Amino acid sequence: MNMQSFFSIGRLVPRTFEIGKAFPYSRESFAKDLVSGFTVGIVALPLAMAFSIAAGASPAQGLYTAILAGFFISFLGGSRYQIGGPTGAFVVIIFGVISRHGMEGLVLATILAGLMLIAMGLSGLGRLIKFIPYPVTTGFTTGIGLLIFSQQVKDFLGLKIEKVSPEFFEKWAQYFEHMGTFDPLTLFVGLLTITIIILIRRFFPRIPASVVGVGFTTLICFIFSLPVETIGSRFGGIPSTLPIPTLPEFHWSTMKAVFPDAITIALLAAIESLLSAVVADGMTGDRHNANMELVAQGVGNIASALFGGIPATGAIARTATNIKSGAQSSVAGMVHAVTLLLFMLFLAPVASVIPLASLSAVLMVVAWDMSELHRFVRIIKKSPRSDMLVLLTTFVLTVVIDLTVAVEVGVVLAAFLFLRRMVETAEIKPGTPGVGAEIVYGSSPAQPHEQPKHPKDVEIYEITGPFFFGVADLLQDTLMTLEKKPRAFILRLPQVPAVDSTGIAALESFLSYCKKHGIQLYLSEVREQPMKALERSGFIEALGSQYIVSSPEQVLEMLSK
Structure with missing residues (x-):
């Protein structure tokens, strides 16, 4: 990114200078x-x-x-x-x-x-x-x-x-x-x-x-x-x-x-x-x-x-x-x-x-x-409790303390509540290879249009939502719930639009755990932004590019040979 595109100077044209050009006058x-x-x-x-x-x-x-x-x-x-x-x-x-x-x-x-x-x-x-x-x-x-x-x-x-x-x-x-x-x-x-x-x-x-x-x-x-x-x-x-x-x-x-x-x-x-x-x-x-x-x-x-x-x-x-x-x-x-x-x-x-x-x-x-009291009352009556909390906190701080404090606390509180909602919507859940896929596990084909099954020594999990610092702990918690160490762990990321440094650190810790216990870690369906971030951080090199796959089926086919 060059300096001009960052500072947007090329687009800073007053509307007065557009009179008679961008619109008739x-x-x-x-x-x-x-x-x-x-x-x-x-x-x-x-x-x-x-x-x-x-x-x-x-x-x-x-x-x-x-x-x-x-x-x-x-x-x-x-x-x-x-x-x-x-x-x-x-x-x-x-x-x-x-x-x-x-x-x-x-x-x-x-x-x-x-x-x-x-x-x-x-x-x-x-x-x-x-x-x-x-x-x-x-x-x-x-x-x-x-x-x-x-x-x-x-x-x-x-x-x-x-x-x-x-x-x-x-x-x-x-x-x-x-x-x-x-x-x-x-x-x-x-x-x-x-x-x-x-x-x-x-x-x-x-x-x-x-x-x-x-x-x-x-x-x-x-x-x-x-x-x-x-x-x-x-x-x-x-x-x-x-x-x-x-x-x-x-x-x-x-x-x-x-x-x-x-x-x-x-x-x-x-x-x-x-x-x-x-x-x-x-x-x-x-x-x-x-x-x-x-x-x-x-x-x-x-x-x-x-x-x-x-x-x-x-x-x-x-x-x-x-x-x-x-x-x-x-x-x-x-x-x-x-x-x-x-x-x-x-x-x-x-x-x-x-x-x-x-x-x-x-x-x-x-x-x-x-004051717009009708909007104030509407938020209190009909909005989520978190929005009501932000509203009342900002209002009380404005009146009792200071507008400077009110705006700062209100924005920070709203940001924390937003992060909480993001964490609530994001999850790491057991996944499947895909619906209706014809995959051979050993010598038994999966029937079309049925929920595909996979070997018991292979775990498939899927992350939904942005993988940022608020969600990183969920990955660590996932391993703690596993009763038996799998031979391979496939982590699906098709619904992860972005990953931050804390998410990358969680993946690095996860990779270290897998290597220590002899677990093969695969990342499946990685989107553009997460892929670039993982490459820049050196995670892809540490993992090995062969462990980045386009689908869980690809891994299961390799493991079945």
Whole structure:
């Protein structure tokens, strides 16, 4: 395998570069992209600020992220329709990183995650990321939904708490302790926003509900001068220019401290962006380039971090909105980023009057959508117990401990359960030469269409399934069950698609045992991958090529002579 095929560089072509080549593109297509990009930009405006505030950053940082990461993810991406920016999945991670390492630590972790994403794309890992177990993704998305909801209670109720604890149970203890400080007007604004969003979704699904909800309540608060907390009162408004890009200070101790968080950011960005791209493919019939998408996600996150932004990934809801609005290419995603940039340059003062309760209401709706309780309940009720265990473990760890731990433990637990299932399906069982074979054992022919018999001093066993480290012990156990040492032992491997080093070691140990006790060992019907692996390891040379046969009948004929 040469270096180019390993790194898949030849296949890393952004979909933007295919406009007019791989698919037709006209003035009409461009007009549709303009309309769609502007629509998604309006939808993304409150979400970008809300996610950033919920994560412990400023609303301006959310806009920087949506503008810069959103542009590069669309420009370099492997999907024609992907919209990138801040998402709810990152809220919990970002909040934790800022709490532990400050904003400098978050910037460094985001840059490291971006480099990891680029490496994933270059090494062709895009397809493998899709195989994260479904119970793991459901468990942590439901957990994230609950955590996002929990983080919004303070601003939704207007509670007077100086600093909310990042710990789940301590946070709720603070809420109950300060429940007497809630503000009725703030609660009214939040409830009104949720009500408008629900009604718009129900009766006017084509209209961006969150934009209408935030816009209407902002107008009400401004006209009647309602004394509720706003973006301006807490953050002092939004800058009307992009900041100058700066590199963070690279200290080995800081890099070491944020490295686990960077892994989580990279893994989550890869999972969510590729899931979003798959959803887009399902809605359009298109096919995305997973590896190119990961490279674009990496570049987008690095660009966001250099300008003081937060982590970004593909946003499923905004991508779906983009498609429904008539997007034809990645130009729509770039228009979405430019729309947000123009808002920041010319309408930044407008954002300062947006009530925080309205943004909290939007995030509560997002939390409900993310939780996907129907899927969570379905796995618990109808899936195998092992899947339920993975789901609940990931969910509990996400809520109680940390999302980083939850994803790592969930994936490892799912892998162990998968191995257990593989071991359960694999077996070593007594075999037969074949059904309906006419074989002569001595002078007696076996009758056609009957179960063939073989001499008592010849044992035939068959392995089914991949012969890997989880199955290797079964071969050793097989010999222990034999009451009498046979003259020959035929091991059939027609249903073994692959063998690993532990399986080879088990065969080597088995061969040594057979030689010690004068047993002739034959391997029958060896498939391509196991044969190559056995040849490379030197096992075939140790066994002798004459003991590799095409069928048990061949051995029985030789032994009968």
